[in-house]
Amino acid sequence: MKPIILFLFLIIATHSIQSQTNKKNTDSIVQDSVKMARTELQTVEIVGRSTKKYTSDYSFAATKTAALNKDIPQSISTITKELITDKGAFYLADAVKMASGVIPASYYNQYTIRGISQNEEGQIINGMRTRQYYFLQPLTSNIERVEVIKGPSSATFSSVDPGGSINMVTKKPLAIDRKEISMSVGSFSTLRETLDFTGPLNESKTLLYRVNGAYQQAKSFRDLVNNKSFLISPSFSYIPNEKTAINTELILSDMNGNLDRGQPIFGAVAGKTSLNKTPISLNLGAPSDFFKSKEMILMTNFAHKFSSKIGFNASYMKQTWTEDLQEHRTTNAFAVDINNQPVTSLAMMQFVQRQQNWDIDNLNAFLNFDFKTGKLKHKLLTGYDLSSWNKNKGGGQNAARGYLLKDGTVTSSFVLANASNYQTITVDGVVLPKPNVEYFNLNNPIYKITSPEDYTLNVRTALPSALTTTNAVYIQDQIQWEKFTFLLGLRNEWFEDITNYETNNELKVKKSALLPRVGITYAVNNAINVYTTYLEGYQPQSNTVTLMPQTGSLPAGSLFDPLKSDLKEVGIKTTFLDNSMSFNAAIYEIRQRNILMNANDPANPDLLVTRGAERSRGFECDLAGYITPDWQINASYSYIDAEIIKDNNPALIGARKQNTPKNSANLWTRYNFASDSALQDLGIGIGMQYQSSKVPWFTRDFTLPDFTIFDAALFYKPSKSNVQIAVNAGNLLNKTYWLGAQNYLRLFPGSPRNVSLTVTYKF
Numbered sequence: 039m040k041p042i043i044l045f046l047f048l049i050i051a052t053h054s055i056q057s058q059t060n061k062k063n064t065d066s067i068v069q070d071s072v073k074m075a076r077t078e079l080q081t082v083e084i085v086g087r088s089t090k091k092y093t094s095d096y097s098f099a100a101t102k103t104a105a106l107n108k109d110i111p112q113s114i115s116t117i118t119k120e121l122i123t124d125k126g127a128f129y130l131a132d133a134v135k136m137a138s139g140v141i142p143a144s145y146y147n148q149y150t151i152r153g154i155s156q157n158e159e160g161q162i163i164n165g166m167r168t169r170q171y172y173f174l175q176p177l178t179s180n181i182e183r184v185e186v187i188k189g190p191s192s193a194t195f196s197s198v199d200p201g202g203s204i205n206m207v208t209k210k211p212l213a214i215d216r217k218e219i220s221m222s223v224g225s226f227s228t229l230r231e232t233l234d235f236t237g238p239l240n241e242s243k244t245l246l247y248r249v250n251g252a253y254q255q256a257k258s259f260r261d262l263v264n265n266k267s268f269l270i271s272p273s274f275s276y277i278p279n280e281k282t283a284i285n286t287e288l289i290l291s292d293m294n295g296n297l298d299r300g301q302p303i304f305g306a307v308a309g310k311t312s313l314n315k316t317p318i319s320l321n322l323g324a325p326s327d328f329f330k331s332k333e334m335i336l337m338t339n340f341a342h343k344f345s346s347k348i349g350f351n352a353s354y355m356k357q358t359w360t361e362d363l364q365e366h367r368t369t370n371a372f373a374v375d376i377n378n379q380p381v382t383s384l385a386m387m388q389f390v391q392r393q394q395n396w397d398i399d400n401l402n403a404f405l406n407f408d409f410k411t412g413k414l415k416h417k418l419l420t421g422y423d424l425s426s427w428n429k430n431k432g433g434g435q436n437a438a439r440g441y442l443l444k445d446g447t448v449t450s451s452f453v454l455a456n457a458s459n460y461q462t463i464t465v466d467g468v469v470l471p472k473p474n475v476e477y478f479n480l481n482n483p484i485y486k487i488t489s490p491e492d493y494t495l496n497v498r499t500a501l502p503s504a505l506t507t508t509n510a511v512y513i514q515d516q517i518q519w520e521k522f523t524f525l526l527g528l529r530n531e532w533f534e535d536i537t538n539y540e541t542n543n544e545l546k547v548k549k550s551a552l553l554p555r556v557g558i559t560y561a562v563n564n565a566i567n568v569y570t571t572y573l574e575g576y577q578p579q580s581n582t583v584t585l586m587p588q589t590g591s592l593p594a595g596s597l598f599d600p601l602k603s604d605l606k607e608v609g610i611k612t613t614f615l616d617n618s619m620s621f622n623a624a625i626y627e628i629r630q631r632n633i634l635m636n637a638n639d640p641a642n643p644d645l646l647v648t649r650g651a652e653r654s655r656g657f658e659c660d661l662a663g664y665i666t667p668d669w670q671i672n673a674s675y676s677y678i679d680a681e682i683i684k685d686n687n688p689a690l691i692g693a694r695k696q697n698t699p700k701n702s703a704n705l706w707t708r709y710n711f712a713s714d715s716a717l718q719d720l721g722i723g724i725g726m727q728y729q730s731s732k733v734p735w736f737t738r739d740f741t742l743p744d745f746t747i748f749d750a751a752l753f754y755k756p757s758k759s760n761v762q763i764a765v766n767a768g769n770l771l772n773k774t775y776w777l778g779a780q781n782y783l784r785l786f787p788g789s790p791r792n793v794s795l796t797v798t799y800k801f
Contacts, residue, residue: 083164084275084283084339086182086210086236086248092121092672092706093620093662094183099165099205100194101516101525102351102404102419108611111525111557111569113188113624115140115660119209121672122178124708124723124751126222126766126794128230128254129175130161130184134204136704137186138658138674141729143697143778144786145298146173152188152628153654153680153698154201154603161204162195163289164337166355166400167425174293174331179232179252180271182209188658189605189628190575193529193555196425196508197577200603200630201654208287211246211275212236217801224766224794228256239274246275258298259790261321262485265295281343289335297329299367300784304383304480306372308739311782318774318787322368322385322478325487330362347408357398364391366475366488368783369439369452370736373477376462376469378454384465384477385783386452389493394433394501399426404512417516425508428539433501438493441471448474448494505539506578508532514555521562525571527555533578549600551576566612575603579634598648603630619663628654631684650684652695671707678702693738697778699729706749713757723751723766734779745775747788764796 083098094116096106107114115137117127127133131142131149139152149156161168161176178184185207190200215237222230236248252269273287301320303311337355344350366389373384404421440449442461454460460471465479474493476486512529535547557571579598609624633649656678664670680695706725711717725748732742748770755762772791779785 151201725749
């Protein structure tokens with residue numbers, strides 16, 4: 039594969055030697071291309087954007103049409119590629135945390151949005167649902183912008199999370215030659231290279247291309263963590279006339295690293311134990327652990343205008359995803375001695391192997407009509423969605439767990455029974471049952487190279503093949519009447535889950551749902567819109583447990599009721615300073631019911647339980663844009679009051695939701711000194727992130743403290759030069775803080791002070 043990629047790079051590099059004439063027309067050509075894509079082919083994003091600001095004026099995914107954000111009756115936070123670049127946000131979590139109410143909950147590809155935890159199916163790409171690699175962060179080098187579309191948008195995207203959807207919009211080709219190469223070095227042995235080449239492939243500029251590539255190898259402040267990430271993404275747009283446009287793109291991603299399960303704390307006593315008792319670098323893994331993730335996504339978008347009033351759009355996405363895992367990890371419990379008393383200096387461990395692969399197909403096709411009925415202007419669309427997720431045969435999970443018995447056998451349970459039956463060992467003077475996988479001594483951490491042959495793999499589970507299919511038809515009408523715009527939508531969805539797919543014992547579950555969407559926007563004037571909206575969400579539980587082996591003889595979808603949710607929201611969207619600055623604010627309430635959770639039972643690590651209901655209320659706001667032509671800002675604030683309102687455990691009713699700070703804020707600003715200044719050619723960036731305290735996911739015995747961290751950057755770009763040098767520094771004051779936690783054995787500390795140097799050449 040690598041020779042093919044190098045050959046592709048060579049072709050592009052050869053193409054880049056073309057003449058660099060007509061630079062004066064760059065912006066106008068790009069603006070014309072974007073204008074054509076937005077006005078003539080409104081429902082599909084075919085051509086890239088040319089602006090260089092921290093704001094994005096429009097969204098295609100939120101309504102399936104090219105609607106201005108201020109006209110959409112729903113909160114949308116956008117992180118543009120310019121902000122991603124200036125912040126040095128190479129992974130998705132570094133970018134998306136800038137959006138109001140979005141809180142990374144761990145090192146995984148996992149967040150809480152408005153106090154609602156995301157399920158394992160993660161993000162959306164170009165409005166299409168994907169099967170994301172849950173444990174490793176997606177790269178951002180091919181991302182044009184990240185849209186966080188708040189609330190349960192199931193009427194638009196099918197089964198998505200109640201808190202919101204993260205939509206990654208990929209970079210599209212431009213109609214001008216533009217090329218960029220970037221190289222970075224940084225803390226923790228970080229080495230990184232990226233490229234972004236785009237331009238026309240013919241004189242008429244009807245065929246455009248773009249190629250984005252990235253490679254990174256990096257260690258971490260965390261012991262044993264070492265990741266390598268590679269991404270290549272070519273795309274092509276064909277626009278033969280003003281009526282038809284086609285875009286096709288390929289994303290190939292290969293990630294090879296370690297699954298970081300977090301920092302353990304020993305000697306845990308509820309309410310008393312210091313979180314600084316162990317170094318934030320401490321990891322419970324082993325040098326032989328690995329996590330390999332490979333992904334291929336092929337997307338094609340087609341748009342055609344039959345007339346000025348009628349259009350057709352179709353999008354198809356094919357995704358394949360494979361996982362190969364080997365890890366040592368805690369069972370979420372401390373060891374016990376032979377008398378079944380906890381030994382809080384020793385972590386109980388298990389060894390796990392897992393392999394699985396998936397095929398995902400998505401199809402979205404719709405007709406859109408523009409017409410009038412009296413004084414009402416309609417933008418009507420009606421369409422069909424198909425989402426098919428196939429977990430292929432051959433997947434499996436092996437584990438080494440439990441204790442060694444005197445008769446030579448091994449238990450698979452972590453529950454200690456008759457003490458006289460166990461082999462024993464002595465650690466620090468304490469007699470314990472001998473484990474299948476050696477205890478991790480938190481007082482004396484030792485990392486040993488191991489292999490599967492060192493253990494008895496006593497839990498072998500074939501991951502059952504499965505097919506989950508969603509078929510849906512929908513209708514949506516955007517009605518404009520004087521200063522009011524009404525967004526009305528209705529979606530009917532048919533869901534089928536087949537466990538043991540294509541075997542003799544298939545088990546099928548079928549469900550259906552009717553999902554409404556209602557929103558009203560009122561234009562106070564040209565700069566201020568106010569809105570209100572009501573949305574419903576619906577997720578069959580099969581879509582939330584696909585990383586886990588099935589926990590019973592029936593499909594997960596039949597064991598639990600679907601997760602249902604609803605959103606009520608009012609807000610304001612406004613622009614000022616001659617439309618150079620945008621401000622959005624919203625007040626909301628989200629309720630969700632039938633929440634599926636891990637039981638946190640050491641004796642049965644895969645056991646699932648449901649929580650009755652949760653409620654999240656809050657206020658959030660986002661500010662982005664130019665204060666002056668040389669000064670940009672992006673800022674957000676969120677207040678979240680999220681609590682449990684129904685649970686099998688009465689003590690939890692009224693309790694605070696996990697991993698959710700009540701208050702959070704983010705700030706990033708960049709200022710470029712004027713050309714007549716003594717500091718000409720220099721720019722500075724300053725950032726701040728604040729979160730108040732959080733409750734861990736699986737225990738309420740301790741609280742993660744609040745934190746404030748500061749970032750900074752220095753940019754140097756000589757006038758009339760194509761080179762920029764950037765120095766980014768994170769956590770300037772070297773604050774010790776935690777992003778989230780599950781329990782005493784899994785805390786996720788934030789990075790200490792770190793620095794990177796990036797050189798970018800544009801030509």
